Amino acid sequence: MIRIEVLGTGCVKCSRMHANVLEAVKKTGADAEVIQVKDINSIADRGVMLTPALVIDGVIRAEGRIPCVEEIEEMIQE
Template identity: 60%
Template sequence: MTKIEVLGTGCAKCKRLFANAEQAVKDLKITADVVKVEDLAEIVGRGVMLPPALFINGEVRAEGRIPDVNEIKEMLNGVKP
């Protein structure tokens, strides 16, 4: 199963990125685990210096910006679960 993580402290941008990720999963009709990571120690431990960040299957795909739904769908199209 694909794992999508949104790393951020819970700000409005982080919430928007999380919503975009959920919408992309819904639009593609795929099974994915979409989770929020709000623990600051874990965020810093993963090397994220500018939240929000989007990780797909453990790989950083965006940092410091909010990809729109279509961009996230493109990211997910090439991902193997």
């Protein structure tokens, strides 16, 4: 199972990234757990300075931008 985390305080951009992640998971059929991390201390503890951020299996894959659904699909399939 893939662990996908969307880091952000719940702003519009963070919500958009979460929606893109859910769509990418659906399109790929991946066995994934999608988690939203909204706690600013938890986000900072990971070294993330810009939100939204996307973490896949513990690796920061995007920070401060919203990857498109297709880009997230590629990340999931790697």
